[in-house]
Amino acid sequence: MKNIYLIGFMGSGKSSVGKQLAERLQKPFIDLDQFIEEKNEKSIPDIFAEGGEASFREYEAEALNSVKNKGAVIATGGGIIETTGNQVVMESSGKIIYLHTDFDSIIERLQDDPNRPLWNQDHKKRHALFEKRLPTYKEWADVTVNTTDRTVDEIVVQVVDVI
Ligand code: S3P
Numbered sequence: 407m408k409n410i411y412l413i414g415f416m417g418s419g420k421s422s423v424g425k426q427l428a429e430r431l432q433k434p435f436i437d438l439d440q441f442i443e444e445k446n447e448k449s450i451p452d453i454f455a456e457g458g459e460a461s462f463r464e465y466e467a468e469a470l471n472s473v474k475n476k477g478a479v480i481a482t483g484g485g486i487i488e489t490t491g492n493q494v495v496m497e498s499s500g501k502i503i504y505l506h507t508d509f510d511s512i513i514e515r516l517q518d519d520p521n522r523p524l525w526n527q528d529h530k531k532r533h534a535l536f537e538k539r540l541p542t543y544k545e546w547a548d549v550t551v552n553t554t555d556r557t558v559d560e561i562v563v564q565v566v567d568v569i
Pocket residue numbers: 414415416417420439450482483484485486521522523524
């Protein structure tokens with residue numbers, strides 16, 4: 407049984423949609439960030455503080471490899487697309503759904519969040535990161551679903567419809 411991978415920027419609803427989608431499809435749900443924290447017994451901010459983003463990306467790629475055959479709904483971290491090799495792992499083991507949310511809505515949803523080191527920077531940098539990542543999310547996705555101004559229920563219905 408193949409995985410369903412939810413990708414998208416921080417605050418696009420991957421975890422809340424993923425939980426509900428997994429229930430609906432009767433598949434296990436895995437939040438990749440939580441998986442990394444539990445497996446390594448370290449919080450994400452601590453991993454960033456100790457080894458920087460590069461070290462976090464190694465933990466992330468390793469975690470992705472450990473869950474690729476689980477037949478689960480997987481909420482990935484917003485930067486899963488920063489590691490080129492993750493694309494082939496995901497493509498070969500499941501379907502990739504991109505949850506797209508407008509930047510303004512992301513600002514409203516996240517505000518300031520100390521648990522997200524790459525959100526915790528000045529506004530210009532956040533926006534540049536968003537713009538830089540957009541084409542890659544679209545390129546990696548089998549399907550794009552717009553989550554701006556939509557409830558989790560509505561998004562889940564649409565995802566079920568397109569998979
Ligand atoms: C990151 C997003 C986070 C987490 C880490 C890095 C990113 O996950 O993986 O802080 O690079 O966008 P969420 O998308 O669940 O916030």
